[in-house]
Amino acid sequence: MTENASRFREFKMPDVGEGLTEAEILKWYVQPGDTVTDGQVVCEVETAKAAVELPIPYDGVVHELRFPEGTTVDVGQVIISVDVAPGTASGETTGGAASGEAPAAPATAAPAPAAQTPAAQAPAAQASAEEAPKGRTPVLVGYGVAETSTRRRPRKTSAPAAAPAAQVPVQQAAAALQGELNGNGTGAGGGGLNGSRALADIPPGALGPRPLAKPPVRKLAKDLGVDLAQVRPTGPDGIITRDDVRAVVAAPAPETAPAPAGPEPVGEVLPPVAPGQSGARETRIPVKGVRKATAAAMVGSAFTAPHVTEFVTFDISRTMKLVEELKTDPDLAGVRVNPLLLIARALLVAVRRNPGINASWDEANQEIVQKHYVNLGIAAATPRGLIVPNVKDAQDKTLPELAAALGELVSVAREGKTTPAAMQGGTITITNVGVFGIDSGTPILNPGESAILAVGAIKLRPWVHKGKVKPRQVTTLGLSFDHRLIDGELGSRFLADVAAILEQPKKLITWV
Known part of the structure; x- marks a missing residue:
């Protein structure tokens, strides 16, 4: 337990000004599973004096974000934890291996490409499980790793365990893109990035909830009000570039059909707005920062x-x-x-x-x-x-x-x-x-x-x-x-x- 606990480092809300007691989290730049390096900006907070970007003092993988955006946090409270040794197995996993117990295959292994036959899927899944570190599922670089359980004994059947329904779409896209990056495109038209499908053809958001982009590009997207999940990447390895963000801003907005006009109210009296809510007659603005x-x-x-x-x-x-x-x-x-x-x-x-x-x-x-x-x-x-x-x-x-x-x-x-x-x-x-x-x-x-x-x-x-x-x-x-x-x-x-x-x-x- 001591070895497992030492893997995680907790970063507390600092006093970024003289005598400040709290700060509001304006924006997270990372999510659980993201790889971070010492000095990388992970969030922006607003104190009673200014907005400040906070760098993380550790190398590793984001384990947990303790507070969502918009939360006011007291100075000294832990806001993020980082796994500084993501490749190290926990104490329980190490003990199981020493006792001769065979490790379980990852429960969230990515399925084989669609062109492969069911008979070929089992060897592929087995090879993937042997190459992956124990207790971890390989995904695309920049998306972190998915922690899996190593407590279950291996199934006696040769078929891989089914992935949770919520993870299937992301892992399918990840596996498909990984195959293209390695030059193993699906079917006979393989050939990596020069094959039948380029990175630019991948629909926005297909790679999961965390698009690949460098911190300056994320800052540019924030300033321009662009959602990175809706940006089509053209950079190497699927990374979103500045030009990709600017292209979204320059693109014409899609035309929407006008809403049908309803009958105009005559003498309508709106009900009073409850505290903390907004209505057509008034707007409530929280006083903070x-x-x-x-x-x-x-x-x-x-x-x-x-x-x-x-x-x-x-x-x-x-x-x-x-x-x-x-x-x-x-x-x-x-x-x-x-x-x-x-x-x-x-x-x-x-x-x-x-x-x-x-x-x-x-x-x-x-x-x-x-x-x-x-x-x-x-x-x-x-x-x-x-x-x-x-x-x-x-x-x-x-x-x-x-x-x-x-x-x-x-x-x-x-x-x-x-x-x-x-x-x-x-x-x-x-x-x-x-x-x-x-x-x-x-x-x-x-x-x-x-x-x-x-x-x-x-x-x-x-x-x-x-x-x-x-x-x-x-x-x-x-x-x-x-x-x-x-x-x-x-x-x-x-x-x-x-x-x-x-x-x-x-x-x-x-x-x-």
Whole structure:
């Protein structure tokens, strides 16, 4: 029993972030029977901070998946077990062989090809049983092995035991394809892949529930919403390629007959929807993962730190002109230049002039912790909810470096690949509500920070410029801050400095 137990390794849900207690299993990339290697990604999980792919630290064959997709699992619980010695017989099997008991023939041996006569099937089955390891049934590479019982004594009849009904279709397809791969096609038209039947002619899903595909191809299929079971493989040994997946997306959708129109209801009143269900009048969306963590953090911040919000409206036309000039600057070639870049630079200069704004409140020690570095957070709306990754040590970056860091931060966030580490340690945040056409707002502080700057929409408005009313590009900034450590004077001076820099961008040079 000790030898048998040592074959299996259990992988527990890790703490992929700082202090996380649970994670939801979004997607399994493997199934029982699949062969895995050390470092191979086996699943994707969503924590309260981000979606993370988990690699397995073992070589072997997947033995069991403990939880289905969509399940929230506590950190420390076993989620998958791996057989690290799939070719080793169990203790009971070894003992039976030592006592002189003949091993039983596999109960799920694949049937002979249809062209063979019944008399020829028995020798073929016997040869297959002799070549296969004890207690295992050979199937296609990449599909793992099927465990069979070795406790039953061998039957005295020469005919092989019948396979379970649920396994017959898969094993028939496996045996047929294996024969073609070995050059032993059925009937007189054999000849392997050059024979009468090619891999591309095999209907989708004929090889069983686990199509052959490499992890990058599985990721591509997931992103494109393609079911690999419906993809026709063209790669070597029946492996699905990227082109196969893209071909499914490019193929025209089959036309379906329109459903017959029923009588239109008049004055119909739908019944109320029960909790946890969805109907035509409302939809219930479970709150979990990033959204759940964001909701808890915002409630905690709003009712812990006394918020104060101030606003300033100003002419940003000169900064917008500078943005257009920088877009053609060779030194910034290849990086995205937009108003957010210069707003971030203006904020960093204003922090240098008002260092007290870049601080936090230590409740346990009743201290104000002033930071001498700026980890600049950028609030990003993603399909999983609002996240705030930050640019580490933004105060030390040149304008091209800051532009590249902001571009990478936003693109990674939109792809849902932001790591928990990228969202930790922020000191001050920018939230750009102007992209939604909003003039301004009263943002809630990111937990652990003391100030957040909301950037409103930039619009053409009538404005007094050089004594005349002219159409100018105008915007509004809103600053929320923790009034425990930032008083009205400090908050006002900081906000006024940001606005002054953006109104006269030459101060980016004169105030440094």
